[in-house]
Amino acid sequence: MLAQASPWHAHALQRTAAAGLAEPLLVPARMEWTTRPGQGPDADVLGPDLRGKRLLELGCGPGHNAAHLAARHGTHVTGVDLVGLQVRRARSHYGRLHNLTFVAGHALHHLQACDGQFDVIYSVFGAIGLVTPEFLLPAIARRLPPGGVLAFSVPHPQRGGRRPSGDDRPRRDHVTLPDRSRLPIARWEFSPDRWEKHLSLAGFWLTSAQEFHDPRAGHWPTTLLIRARRL
Ligand SMILES: C[S@@+](CC[C@H](N)C(=O)[O-])C[C@H]1O[C@@H](n2cnc3c(N)ncnc32)[C@H](O)[C@@H]1O
Numbered sequence: 001m002l003a004q005a006s007p008w009h010a011h012a013l014q015r016t017a018a019a020g021l022a023e024p025l026l027v028p029a030r031m032e033w034t035t036r037p038g039q040g041p042d043a044d045v046l047g048p049d050l051r052g053k054r055l056l057e058l059g060c061g062p063g064h065n066a067a068h069l070a071a072r073h074g075t076h077v078t079g080v081d082l083v084g085l086q087v088r089r090a091r092s093h094y095g096r097l098h099n100l101t102f103v104a105g106h107a108l109h110h111l112q113a114c115d116g117q118f119d120v121i122y123s124v125f126g127a128i129g130l131v132t133p134e135f136l137l138p139a140i141a142r143r144l145p146p147g148g149v150l151a152f153s154v155p156h157p158q159r160g161g162r163r164p165s166g167d168d169r170p171r172r173d174h175v176t177l178p179d180r181s182r183l184p185i186a187r188w189e190f191s192p193d194r195w196e197k198h199l200s201l202a203g204f205w206l207t208s209a210q211e212f213h214d215p216r217a218g219h220w221p222t223t224l225l226i227r228a229r230r231l
Pocket of ligand 1: 008009061064080105
């Protein structure tokens with residue numbers, strides 16, 4: 001029953017069943033923004049000196065990037081994920097680390113309900129792109145000071161030969177489960193120009209948009225990484 005609540009829950013459920021108990025893990029040596037581990041920028045995309053900064057990750061999954069940022073960069077990280085199972089997994093992997101908190105909840109609700117400000121908010125194939133940008137981006141802006149950094153990676157809107165959305169509505173996409181079955185989700189598939197428009201309406205300026213390829217996926221780009229700052 002619960003598995004029907006969200007494709008992301010079904011995804012986490014199968015992962016957990018396949019992987020068994022989540023063990024404590026070593027902290028990853030770098031941050032991953034793309035579909036291809038070791039590729040693309042590391043944590044430097046979030047700013048030159050992160051020590052002591054407050055970070056929020058939207059859609060943290062099992063918490064690998066949050067763990068890296070807390071343990072290797074001396075940041076205070078909160079990772080939020082819609083699915084309680086993912087949060088439990090993240091806590092099993094990295095709950096021993098200092099300055100790292102994992103919270104179950106919808107990204108938008110968390111932004112509306114949490115206290116205080118962050119220096120950096122980021123998402124790696126997480127909630128940004130999966131939640132209505134007209135609601136999510138202004139809620140993020142309210143939690144950042146002027147100059148605060150927002151960075152997020154999303155599946156590239158031209159992956160596999162697709163076309164970016166011609167309007168502001170979401171497209172139908174799928175989550176592929178570990179057993180290869182697919183469940184439908186809605187995803188906002190914006191080009192960098194359209195992201196720039198939405199970011200600007202929410203009080204950000206876009207500072208970079210980079211695309212990355214993965215040779216395993218042919219010649220189309222697979223990842224779009226956007227960086228913006230609060231005005
Ligand atoms: C593709 S996974 C990426 C996980 C992680 N960022 C990583 O790179 O390993 C997407 C994650 O976003 C979470 N998610 C989806 N919608 C969300 C929402 N509205 N609020 C918070 N998390 C969400 C899912 O539960 C899932 O764990």
